[in-house]
Amino acid sequence: MRRLLFAALAATALASCGSGTDEPAATETQDPARQYMQAITDISRSDDQQYDAKRKPGELLAFAQVKKGDVVGDYIMGGGYVTRLLATAVGADGKVYAFQPTEFISFRPEYAEEQDAAIAPYTNDQGEPVRVFPVRGPIAEPGWPEPLDTIITVMNLHDLFIPEMPEGTAQKAIANLYASLKPGGTLVVVDHVANAGGGLDAAGKLHRMDPELAKKALTDAGFVLEEESDLYAQPGDPHEANVFDDAIRGSTDQFAWRLRKPA
Incomplete structure (x- = not known):
């Protein structure tokens, strides 16, 4: 009896070891956002964490495939x-x-202050940027210091199409984003959804992006749409209100795309 009991316990232990080896990979496959917990819980983000439930930072990083x-x-x-x-x-x-x-x-001059504040936690004792660097320039020509693996733009693509921007701004800016990526690099775009056919009016009046207009502008520049996500889908949003209206602010329907520059 004792021999049988020992054999059963040994078999159970071996099975547990085997499942322990396989479990992390399965968990990562089921929830790839978990690999970014260090970034999500970083102390420099303490004020940001109140927005995390809606903005889903881990899922965004996983979708963007940031490494x-x-x-x-x-x-x-x-x-x-x-x-x-x-x-x-x-x-x-x-x-x-x-x-x-x-x-x-x-x-809005406060944007400069907010940039400085975002960089401040990532500076050395001399106040010089380390790992996180500020860049300023015209919206269509950022002047990135080196080729990039990934560019992320969240709730801003529509700004390239608003009437306050000079004609051709969107085309120039998107071409610059394409040129600034390394071959095989990715562009991740998240923006408020406008009704199909909303076009430039939706960008200017509602601060929303017509998906078909966005898709054409991006693919015309050479980008290949690799994946679409419903990460920020809000089926109850009628797409007709300005995104700053209190009734819809913070709960807009948004598309999330990952596009690639061919290698």
Whole structure:
């Protein structure tokens, strides 16, 4: 009896060892966002975490396929939510270039202060940027210091199409994003959904992006749409309200695309 019991326990132990070996890979496959927990819980993001339930930072990084050592651009960084998220995700050997357009700073000077604040936690004792670097320039010509593995732009693509921008801004900016990526690099776009056919009016009046207009502009520049995600889908959004209206703000339907520059 004791021999049988020992054999049963040994078999159970071996089975447990086997499942322990396989479990991490299965868990990562089921929830790839978990690999970014260090970035999500970084102390520099303490003020950002109140928005995480809706903005899904781990899922965004997983969709963008950000890796340690990557060189990533945050295009139109706004208040720095994505910049701070990327700062830890790329690791000590990676770099983040946080771009704030001069047009935005001219319109709202606080954007310059928010850029400085986003960079501050990632500076050395001399106040010099380490791993996270500020970039300023015209919206259509950021002037990235080096080729990028990935560019992420969140809720900003429509700004290229608003009437306040000079004619041709969208085409020039998208061409620049394409040229700034390494061969095989990716562009990740998240934006508020407009009704089909909304076109330029939706961008200017509602701050929403007509998906068909966006898709044509991006693929005309050479990008290949690799994957679409319903990560930020909100079926209850009628797509007709300005995204800053209190009734819909923070709960808009958004598309998320990963596009690739062919190698």
